[in-house]
Amino acid sequence: MDAVVHTTLASFDAATHDRLAADPVCNTVALTSLDRIRRLPATAEPPILITFHDNGEVVGSLIRTPPWPFQVADLPVAAATLAVQVAREIDQDAPGVTGPRQRSHAFATAYAEASGETFTESLATRLYRLGTLAPPTTVPGAGRMATEDDAELLGAWRAAFVAEAVPEGPDEHPAEVMRTSLRLGNGHALWELDGTPVAWAAASIPQAGMTRIGPVYTPPEHRRHGYGAAVSAMASQWALDQGAAEVLLFADLTNPISNSIYQRIGYQPLDDWAEYWWKR
Numbered sequence: 001m002d003a004v005v006h007t008t009l010a011s012f013d014a015a016t017h018d019r020l021a022a023d024p025v026c027n028t029v030a031l032t033s034l035d036r037i038r039r040l041p042a043t044a045e046p047p048i049l050i051t052f053h054d055n056g057e058v059v060g061s062l063i064r065t066p067p068w069p070f071q072v073a074d075l076p077v078a079a080a081t082l083a084v085q086v087a088r089e090i091d092q093d094a095p096g097v098t099g100p101r102q103r104s105h106a107f108a109t110a111y112a113e114a115s116g117e118t119f120t121e122s123l124a125t126r127l128y129r130l131g132t133l134a135p136p137t138t139v140p141g142a143g144r145m146a147t148e149d150d151a152e153l154l155g156a157w158r159a160a161f162v163a164e165a166v167p168e169g170p171d172e173h174p175a176e177v178m179r180t181s182l183r184l185g186n187g188h189a190l191w192e193l194d195g196t197p198v199a200w201a202a203a204s205i206p207q208a209g210m211t212r213i214g215p216v217y218t219p220p221e222h223r224r225h226g227y228g229a230a231v232s233a234m235a236s237q238w239a240l241d242q243g244a245a246e247v248l249l250f251a252d253l254t255n256p257i258s259n260s261i262y263q264r265i266g267y268q269p270l271d272d273w274a275e276y277w278w279k280r
Contacts, residue, residue, distance in 0.1 A: 025127075048066075151179045159174040189238060199218040203235040
């Protein structure tokens with residue numbers, strides 16, 4: 001097996017686009033993050049893009065979109081050692097790795113063996129796929145789609161979500177992240193009670209027929225009223241209306257309430273993912 005480091009997204013796309021699009025559920029994170037870079041080339045940091053070949057055939061890939069961790073959903077476990085070797089040669093700044101648990105753990109273990117660094121599991125999630133959407137019918141309030149006028153509120157809620165769910169996450173300008181997301185055409189649903197926003201759910205525009213819901217956030221003072229379920233269902237319906245055949249989301253396994261909520265509105269569990277960060 002050998003590796004090819006791609007210096008352009010066009011080169012990487014030529015080698016992997018059909019492969020990634022053939023399994024949009026497993027490759028959900030790669031498809032959405034690469035699309036963002038493709039459409040914002042002037043503002044995005046250069047991605048790390050590596051393909052792995054066996055007898056001339058592409059058998060896997062490794063992606064990193066700084067400042068986030070490596071993505072290994074398309075990396076075979078057998079390629080983990082080679083992937084780490086190449087990754088450490090060209091990218092010394094990666095904070096960790098994320099992906100389906102077996103693949104992510106194999107990469108983190110190989111990285112620790114090669115570098116002498118230890119790692120910690122920072123996030124354990126479950127990937128869900130929407131079956132038949134069943135929106136709740138008794139939640140007070142109403143939903144609407146957000147506009148750029150809501151960017152400051154969405155930015156504050158994104159910052160709160162990241163601080164709660166991914167405290168190791170890199171620094172960012174959340175309001176600008178939200179403005180960019182809205183300009184790209186992603187859907188942001190707000191649930192309101194008497195005109196006051198009480199919950200938010202985002203949905204990516206479809207990629208290879210796949211849309212992913214998230215983040216989903218309800219401020220602590222508005223929780224346990226069903227707003228999160230209602231706004232998640234609204235974002236899911238928006239995704240279906242955009243033509244998505246597969247609507248996905250990740251739920252934090254340490255939060256049994258959110259996992260049960262998603263299942264009640266029609267989501268079915270698929271696979272467990274894990275994120276590991278180096279202890280530096």
